[in-house]
Amino acid sequence: MRALFLVFLLAITVNFPALSDGHNDAMPQKVIDPDKAYRVAVEAVRDKKYTIAVEHFEILAKQSQYDAQYNLALLMKQGxxxxxxxxxxxxxxxxxxxxGVKKAQGLADMLLDLVPEKRQDKTRDQVSDNLTSRIESGDLTALTQFARFHLDVLVEPDYETAYSWYSVAAALKMPGGIRGREDVIDEIDPKKLVELQxxxxEIFKNLTSPE
Known part of the structure; x- marks a missing residue:
């Protein structure tokens, strides 16, 4: 919902782009409250202080705040x-x-028309690195996202890898894990299923074994 709100704000301000004057006096410090940071960013868009908005959205985007990621992408696309x-x-x-930001798929489709294929592959690698880094740091919410990455982001869906990661997510009771696993299992060669399990x-043991 917050992402949709920013789309509306951009629609009414994009024809009058203006960088913030005195941008240093509003540089974000280490923002503790994500909701407050988000409000500051949205207010900055409303006031056409886009540099400040980018700074705040980027802080939140790096903390895996999904609405902020989408809004940052909108600002980057429009410059x-x-x-x-x-x-x-x-x-x-x-x-x-x-x-889970629904409108992001439409924006991705537009951007895919603007980014050369070779550069798309590099960007896919960056997304993969982001997700695996989160998993390695203990952010298990990234498990189903990494599984879905192999279905939605790769040029050709990799059902086998998606099945393995959905299986791990299901075992750890992560939302979407069981459903995702069951959705892709019909795409798997039965002869490969035991190997994927x-x-x-092995992934499950690596994630749950004490160091």
């Missing part, structure tokens, strides 16, 4: 508060999509 950067916008859009078990 408001930061030079246009279609590949970087695509990265944040994909992450927002995997985080072994892979999932």
């Amino acid at each position: 408001l508060g930061i030079p246009q950067n279609y590949p970087e916008a695509l990265k944040w859009t994909w992450l927002a999509h995997l985080g 072994d892979e999932a078990t």
Whole structure:
């Protein structure tokens, strides 16, 4: 919902782009309250202080706040508060999509028409690195997102890898894990299923074994 609100704000302000004067006096410090930071960013868009909006949305985007990722991507695509950067916008859009922001898919489709294929592959690698880093740091919400990455972001869906990661998510009772596993199982060659289950078990052990 918050992402939709920013789309509306951009629609009424994008024809009058203006960078913030005195941008240093509003540089974000370490913002503790994500909701407050989000409000500051939205107010900055309303006031056409796009540089400030980008700074705050970027802080939140790096903390895996999905609405902020989508809104940052919008600003990057339009070159408001930061030079246009279609590949970087695509990265944040994909992450927002995997985080459940519904409108992100439409933005991703637009950006895919603007980013060369070779650069798309690099961006896919960046998204993969982001998700695996989160998993390694203990953020298990990224498990189903990484599984979905192999279905929605890769050029050709990798059902086998998605099955393994959904299986791990299901075992850890992560939302969407069981449903995702059952949705892809029909796409798997039955002869490969046991091998993939072994892979999932190994991943599970690595994630749950005490260091």
